[in-house]
Amino acid sequence: MAATDREKGVGNAGWRAGYEAKPRREGELFSTISGVENEALYSPEDVDLDYERDLGWPGSYPFTRGVYPSMYRGRIWTMRQFAGFGTAAETNARFRYLLAHGQTGLSTAFDMPTLMGYDSDHPRSLGEVGREGVAIDSLADMETLFAGIPLGEVSTSMTINGPAAILLAFYVAVGEQQGVPLEQLSGTVQTDILKEYIAQKEWIFPPGPSMRLVVDMIEWCAKRLPRMHPVSISGYHIREAGSTAAQELAFTLADGFAYVEACLERGLDVDSFAPRLSFFFNAHLDFFEEIAKYRAARRIWARQMRERYGAKDPRSWLMRFHTQTAGVSLTAQQPQVNLIRTAIEALAAVLGGTQSLHTNSFDEALALPTEDAVRLALRTQQVIAHETGVVNTIDPLGGSYYLEHLTSELERQAYEYFSAIEALGGVVAAIEQNFQQREIAEASFRYQAEVERRERIVVGVNRYQVEEEQPIEILRIDPALERQQVERVRAVREGRDAAAAEAALARLREDAARDDRNLMEPILAAAQAYVTMGEMCDALREVWGTWRETPVF
Amino acid sequence: MAGKIRVVVAKPGLDGHDRGAKIIARALRDAGMEVIYTGLHQTPEQIVETAIQEDADAVGISILSGAHMTLVPRILELLRENGVEDVVVVVGGTIPEDDAVALRKLGVAGVFGPGAPTGEIVDFVRGAVPAA
Numbered sequence: 001m002a003a004t005d006r007e008k009g010v011g012n013a014g015w016r017a018g019y020e021a022k023p024r025r026e027g028e029l030f031s032t033i034s035g036v037e038n039e040a041l042y043s044p045e046d047v048d049l050d051y052e053r054d055l056g057w058p059g060s061y062p063f064t065r066g067v068y069p070s071m072y073r074g075r076i077w078t079m080r081q082f083a084g085f086g087t088a089a090e091t092n093a094r095f096r097y098l099l100a101h102g103q104t105g106l107s108t109a110f111d112m113p114t115l116m117g118y119d120s121d122h123p124r125s126l127g128e129v130g131r132e133g134v135a136i137d138s139l140a141d142m143e144t145l146f147a148g149i150p151l152g153e154v155s156t157s158m159t160i161n162g163p164a165a166i167l168l169a170f171y172v173a174v175g176e177q178q179g180v181p182l183e184q185l186s187g188t189v190q191t192d193i194l195k196e197y198i199a200q201k202e203w204i205f206p207p208g209p210s211m212r213l214v215v216d217m218i219e220w221c222a223k224r225l226p227r228m229h230p231v232s233i234s235g236y237h238i239r240e241a242g243s244t245a246a247q248e249l250a251f252t253l254a255d256g257f258a259y260v261e262a263c264l265e266r267g268l269d270v271d272s273f274a275p276r277l278s279f280f281f282n283a284h285l286d287f288f289e290e291i292a293k294y295r296a297a298r299r300i301w302a303r304q305m306r307e308r309y310g311a312k313d314p315r316s317w318l319m320r321f322h323t324q325t326a327g328v329s330l331t332a333q334q335p336q337v338n339l340i341r342t343a344i345e346a347l348a349a350v351l352g353g354t355q356s357l358h359t360n361s362f363d364e365a366l367a368l369p370t371e372d373a374v375r376l377a378l379r380t381q382q383v384i385a386h387e388t389g390v391v392n393t394i395d396p397l398g399g400s401y402y403l404e405h406l407t408s409e410l411e412r413q414a415y416e417y418f419s420a421i422e423a424l425g426g427v428v429a430a431i432e433q434n435f436q437q438r439e440i441a442e443a444s445f446r447y448q449a450e451v452e453r454r455e456r457i458v459v460g461v462n463r464y465q466v467e468e469e470q471p472i473e474i475l476r477i478d479p480a481l482e483r484q485q486v487e488r489v490r491a492v493r494e495g496r497d498a499a500a501a502e503a504a505l506a507r508l509r510e511d512a513a514r515d516d517r518n519l520m521e522p523i524l525a526a527a528q529a530y531v532t533m534g535e536m537c538d539a540l541r542e543v544w545g546t547w548r549e550t551p552v553f
Numbered sequence: 554m555a556g557k558i559r560v561v562v563a564k565p566g567l568d569g570h571d572r573g574a575k576i577i578a579r580a581l582r583d584a585g586m587e588v589i590y591t592g593l594h595q596t597p598e599q600i601v602e603t604a605i606q607e608d609a610d611a612v613g614i615s616i617l618s619g620a621h622m623t624l625v626p627r628i629l630e631l632l633r634e635n636g637v638e639d640v641v642v643v644v645g646g647t648i649p650e651d652d653a654v655a656l657r658k659l660g661v662a663g664v665f666g667p668g669a670p671t672g673e674i675v676d677f678v679r680g681a682v683p684a685a
Contacts, residue, residue: 112567112618116594124596127623128567201569201593242572328572332647332667365667367619367649441575448576452670461668474649477619551592553575553582 012043029455033286034244035446036409042401049404054299058394062302064295064407065395066353067318072391078356079381080157080322084109084134085368086481087488088144091134094371095149101375102382105187105356106149107157109133110167115202117163117541119534120485129482132368133159137489138532142170143177152180156187157232157322157356162204164191165213165520166536169527172225186227188278188322191217192234194255194427197549198436200237204537207428209512209544213519214259215266220520222273229278231259232322238436239282240328242444245293246410248282250417251436253300257418258427260309270309274316281354283345284326290345291397292406294321294352300411323349324358330365334460335472338362343380350384351397357381367474434552441553489532496530504529505539512543558586558682561609563600564593565628568618573645577613580671581678597627604632604640610682611641613674621648621656629660641681645669 010018019040031037039046049055056062059069068074081103083094095106110133113125119137120129129135136142146156151174160167168189175185193210196203203210214231221230235252243251256277263273279297283290301319305311325345330338339362346359359377361369369377385391397403424430431437450456457463493501504526511517526536562578564571571593582588589607591600604612612632614625625644632640644656645665653664662681665674 112620116567118567124567127620128618131619132568196569201571202567240570240572242576330667366647441579444572445576445579448580448671452672458668462670549592551571551575551590553578553588553590 012045015041027455028457029450032245032289032406033284033447033456034246034289034443036244036246036289036406036413042405044401047401047404047408049408054408055398055404061306061314061317063298063318065398067298067320067355071353071394072350072385073394076385076391077350077354078105078155079103079378079385080105080107080356080358081374081378082107082109082157082159082324082358083374084111085132085475086130086134086477087485088134088136088141090130090481092145092147092149095145097371098374098378099149099154101378103378105155105157107358108145108159110158110160111135112202114167114533115160115162117204117534117537119532120482120489122534127482129485131477135485136167136170137485137534138492138530139170139173139527140488140492140530142167142174146171146174150180151175151178152184157190158187159190161190161193161196161200161202162210163533163537164189165217165523166527166533168217168228168230169520169524170533172524173527182224183226185225188229188232189217190234190280191231192255192280194258194431195234195237195252197431197547198238198251198255199241199243199440201549203547205540205544206547207431209540211258211262211428212515215262215268216518216520218259218263218273218276219266219268220518221276222268226276229276232278232280233259234280236280236282236324238440239284239326241440242328242447243440244443245284245286245289246413247417247436247439247443249293249297249300249410250414252279252281253297253304253414254418254421254427256301257304257309260305264309270305270311271313271316274305274309274311275313279319279321281321281323281349282326283323283349283352285329285341285345287344287348288403288406289410290348291352292403292410294323294349294354295395295398295403295407296411296414297321298353299407300414320355322356322358323352323354325349325360327360327364330360330362331458331461332365333468334466335362335366337460338365339376339380342377343384346380347384347388347390350390351395353395363472363474366472368477370473370475434550437549438552492530492532500529501526501531505531505535508536509539509543512540558611558678559589559607559609560586560611560613560678561589561591561600561604561607562613562615563591563595563603564615565595565597565600565624566616566618566620567594568616568620569593570617571615573617574613574615577615577645577671577674580675581613584675584679586678597624597631600628601631601635601637605635605637609640611643611678613678614642614644616644616646616648619647621646622652625656625661626659639683641678643674643678643681645674
């Protein structure tokens, strides 16, 4: 005979009656920041999981609880602050500053002209050189960027996509100059061109040749640079463009599968490259939704890699990722409050099991961060790592009814998007039909409208405003740096062996026109002949053409 | 009857951050204006040409790359060179306060930073464009 509610306590029905009888706060939403409805309470009734099948053990399939058996008991995540501005010499100084303050890996931000494949003296680069990152035109700049930093001992991340193969070649060339064996070079090149078409919009070539370059890099790294991650499949920018958590999750993983399929089409064995694929996610403000997102991402990736793509090596199943706190969540109003937002976001990333983390500086809604602001951001990670105790136990929130429900819900929404993308003919076809772009624009507009109706409160923006105080100290980029960099790239072109540079460029052009050549070797040869990044991109533009989107809003 | 206000929303330079531009474009359209969005990576010349061809009442420039002190003055100069004196120029993005002051002096009607409500921008454009 079933137990009565009295014997079980009030039971769900009893609680619900009590809950319904009470008033609720009015005017505010109870959904997640992405619009996922939340119940007031979750209980065992809401969680339909088989522990071994759906959660499992850290370091074991399907990796929901983490990719390593020891997680942060073995090693704290890599604290990796993204930095870059001005010329290579300025950024080199910032790198050394960060290493001196306990940072454990480097992460390079490039300026807009570099991201778009233009040298600093190109007319389109005017006013943009060194503004949002460091200007790198040739191997000479890369030599300065890493001067005095032993590349065999640090791992370096480079946020570069369109010209990723060229920047990787510069890095390899510097490593060779330092006498570091290629097998010891470690780090990550972003290279994720699909999310550029979807969200960040820093592209050069059309999708076809862009995908070929990505596969060339993956193939070459698998053979020559075993410790390099040739692609960092990125949801960060998708989220920054205004997507929901589910869109970030779904579009990113779909991009990942598209790279896997492109490599399989090239004839590569899945286990020869999949262990080196890595990911990059955003850490936004909706605490539990973010943690659920990371856990769902690991589970989906593992299952698809094993079951759909037939990967046999367990390292091909596990998803490692970097996380950055949400730039889009920072406010220009009362900027010090951003320290608190960033701390909470960083905590979500850690509880979600990230492998490395960048915490934004509180002044970044205003300008590039100052040194003091960057140090505070790094300190935020150090406090989480050493003072809060959250690192002592693996996946400490696993088993929470709410979190497990949300993990499964995000997973379900991701699979819905996978089906929609497949129905449109795959990731590239969907991009060409503006599908992902439109979904993101809708979500971003919906959120903005909720903020403006004050259904969502942003502290200091639509509630608790104050008369803004004196502006805080911000980082200024000296306009003279642009002129210096322009002179520098011209000097490099004049000082090199002209015949060798021309020959290297001709070979690159020739190999690009054929589809049976891996372009990494000719790019590396051109880099070593001091052919500039812009010259290489121009050569490839001649062969492949460029890309323009039809914008939707 | 007065015609719809025509606004060109433009993304100059190499910066691909278009979340704000798209939100503003849509808010202006929803407020009954005719909105032409240029898309990304436009040169000042392309933006001014679009403004002229579209007979724009206002040009909204969205820029988050830090290149505003190069690109915005160039757009203003080209507008003047082409005899387009009456178009209202509004700038949005991460613009430090002293740069905003300088841009207003050069002839920018309004500068809106992060967190500015779309309603405020819509009202500003309505107020700044002379009634037809």
